[in-house]
Amino acid sequence: MNVDKRFVLLRGSSGFYTYAIYEHLSEWPGFIIDNTRTVFKLRKDKFHYMAIADKRQRFMPLPDDRDPPRGQVLAYPEAVRLVDPVEPEFRGEVDDKYEYSCESKDISVHGWISTDPPVGFWQITPSIEFRSGGPNKQFLTSHVGPTSLNVFVSAHYSGEDLVMKFGPGEAWKKVFGPVFVYLNSLPPEGDPISLWDDAKQQFIVEKHKWPYSFPASKDFTPADQRGNVCGRLLVLDRYLSEECLPARGAYIGLSVPGEVGSWQRETKGYQFWTRAKEDGFFSISDIRPGDYDLHAWIPGFMGDYKYLHTIRISPASDISLRDLVYEPPRNGPTIWEIGVPDRSAAEFYVPDPDPLNINRLYINHPDRKTDNGTYAGTTWQIRFTLDAVDANETYTLQVALATAHVSEVQIRLNNPDEDPPLFTTGVIGKDNTIARHGIHGLHWYYTVSVPGTALSFGENTIFLRQAMSISPFQGVMYDYIRFEAPSYSRPNHKL
CATH class of the missing domain: 2.60.120.260 (Galactose-binding domain-like)
Structure with missing residues (x-):
């Protein structure tokens, strides 16, 4: 596997961007990847406060607390009971990196805060198109270290099904990222926790910039070479209603062609997802050129929807689909x-x-x-x-x-x-x-x-x-x- 790692500094930007181009050439032997990610190990004497969501943030134990005799390993090796932590407030707790996992769709900004001096370190992900497994796939984010991760492919919460496997002679290339590593700070008298709110605002800025214009690689597709798809999804369950109902809140996405529901086990291609509105209308934008199947699942209804026809996205294409109707599994009232x-x-x-x-x-x-x-x-x-x-x-x-x-x-x-x-x-x-x-x-x-x-x-x-x-x-x-x-x-x- 070739891994071409790139770092980008922009004038006037408080941080840097990083992305990588992975390539498996046709003349190479088989290869597997079960996990790939960016990882940053921060200073343990500075970064003590972790934030991954508005209601999931806290001061964290030290990595020393996990090592014997301060920590007691439990039935699963990642889980450690803190029996004699440096900070007594953590005594008796169990620390485990999996306690801080998030669904892909919710991993937009996460990171750590130093209180002295007040400095924030954040990974901002403006698009999840390059992550495997769809919007609901769970990934690690941050954990005791202090460690900050941005995971692109992972077998966690899925096992062997989400391991990338390449056969001999299989040519493949994919761009992971860019993600933005954002740094913010305050005067000494400022409230360090407010750095989280600033980082969320920076995510909005980065999302509006996507797809970025600065990557020099020809493998990253710019905005003017991408396409869009829109339409409306309806659901017909005759034991609930004789009329079609709008598929409100449906998860609707494009992934490489495959079987019904194949998107949740798909690892090698790009995926583009959105949520349907209350009336069932949806719009998916900034899609890389290629052939895709359109998939959906609707909260409140069983099963998976797949559009019958493969959709070909060409540069600057704008495709409007007719009303799509999903009939969920049902044999009787x-x-x-x-x-x-x-x-x-x-x-x-x-x-x-x-x-x-x-x-x-x-x-x-x-x-x-x-x-x-x-x-x-x-x-x-x-x-x-x-x-x-x-x-x-x-x-x-x-x-x-x-x-x-x-x-x-x-x-x-x-x-x-x-x-x-x-x-x-x-x-x-x-x-x-x-x-x-x-x-x-x-x-x-x-x-x-x-x-x-x-x-x-x-x-x-x-x-x-x-x-x-x-x-x-x-x-x-x-x-x-x-x-x-x-x-x-x-x-x-x-x-």
Whole structure:
């Protein structure tokens, strides 16, 4: 692999830009990359305050606190209990770099602040077009060091599926960046934390400049050589409405041609994403020339949309698509549902953390995870009643998983010992999301046919068994579960 690293200084700019051109030539042997990133190691005697979002910022422990005897390594090596930190305020906390991961779409500006003197060090990313895995892929940002990262490709929260693999004779080239390393400061009497607000404003400035005009490489495509795509996405679920509904808030993007949903496992090309407006209209701008598939997923609806035709972007092209209609997976009316199909486990119960395994930043915070120290194959039960059953018809169970790590979900109906089970996912996933404190990894969904003969009038129980139990970090997180009646019927039930 050739890696051409470049640094750019502009007159009057408080910082510098960096980007790299990666190239694998056709005459070279196979090669893999599982992670690539920019990393800056800052002075530990100066930079003590980390900020990655408005509600995710704090003073941080020192790197010395992680080393024995000050730190005690836990079940996962990145997690260390601070038993005798230099600053007593951190005593008893657990430090882990994965506690500061963010989704790609939210990694726009992050960094560190020195209070004496008041100086900020920030990495600003005006576009995520060069990151792998789509807008919801999670990446590391900053962690104890003090360390500042800008990750472009990573197998975290996905495993082998997001490792870049190049075969012998495979020619490839890609530009990662530029990103802006921004430095700001205040007089000694200023409030150092206000440097975060200034850095956010600088991100807005940089975003308006994108795509940058200064890169000298012919491999970076300037604004006048890029194209645009616009249109409207609608969703048609006839069991909710006879009319098409606007796909409000849909994630809509372009990625290299592939199968339905392939964007979340795509690593080698560029991706361009936006969110649909309330009326379903969308616009994607500044797209590099090339051939793309248009993909989408809509919060509140299962599955993935893919436009039937490949879209060719040429320099300065402006493409307007007709109304696009997505029909999500559905075989019949809803009998009951659990959760919201949003590709996360947000609606499912997470207990309060063990006080011996906490980071105080996340007390009473929506991002939290705990582990009670035990593990085994587990079975969840969904109990429900049916006031009528048609033994001659087929019912449907829709199951969406927010993540899986070396797990197998077996589904049984009214018999916990049924062998073979009604359905099994087989062993799936290497996301390692549980160990990394995540609420989602790669998304999986399954449509399970349920014969009416397997159901009972009155009480019924669905058994969801996660059968793998070699490690405490194995498991799945559920996104959404829905039980559907046969297509002709109307639901009459209670859960």
